[in-house]
Amino acid sequence: MLITIEGIDGSGKSTLLARLGELLADLDPLFTREPGATWVGEAVRRAVAARMDPITEALLFSADHAAHIDTLIRPALDAGKLVISDRYSDSRFAYQPVVLDGILPDPLLWLRQIHAGWSIRPDRTFLLVLPVEDALSRLDPAAKREYFEDDRILSGVQENYLNLAADDPARFVIVDALLPAEEVAQFVADEIRTGFLSSRRHPRA
Ligand code: TYD
DSSP states (O other): OEEEEEEOTTSSHHHHHHHHHHHTGGGOOEEEESSOSSHHHHHHHHHHHTTOOHHHHHHHHHHHHHHHIIIIIHHHHHTTOOEEEESOHHHHHHHHHHHHBTTBSOHHHHHHHHHTTTOOOOSEEEEEEOOHHHHHHHSOTTSOOOTTOSHHHHHHHHHHHHHHHHHOTTTEEEEETTSOHHHHHHHHHHHHHHHHHHHHHSOOO
């Protein structure tokens, strides 16, 4: 079963993921992330830091996704494992249309076409939502900011996320990221546990 965690920068994904590691340890999940921990993921981070053009950036993020599926996600799902990914294709569908706006006529359609035929749809996606000002105030002021970590960009990203969730309510669970971190973690962990145990009782054909 494939679970993805999404949200704007500063939404508390890292804190949530760390706590899920403890709360779900008995299920032995595979925790993974995009951009990935491979040289392809490293290339993506370099492209973002160097402000490569948005098409290059989108294709690198997508290449990282392909490598991620091939090397980690598909083998783990084939083995019946619970897989939890910190960011996944919805990050592309939420972030890249903001930077591709004005460059392509329909960025979301283009991105969806790039993923069509090989990407794997998550079973469930938890979207952490909070006001952009709160998210920005949570970011470490000492850390170097990615250019995504800007009020205008993150507002567009969050709007895209909410539209994605509205289009696919069966998959998305919207989580109020202003709730205390422990409450968020307990809720998400319970949902994942229930879903995973019932998928094992009723495996997909
Ligand atoms: P990352 O370094 O993982 O940061 P975070 O801890 O915030 O997840 O991700 C780098 C940035 O890349 C982050 O601002 C989100 C953005 N991003 C995209 O724009 N498109 C994508 O497809 C992905 C996976 C991430």
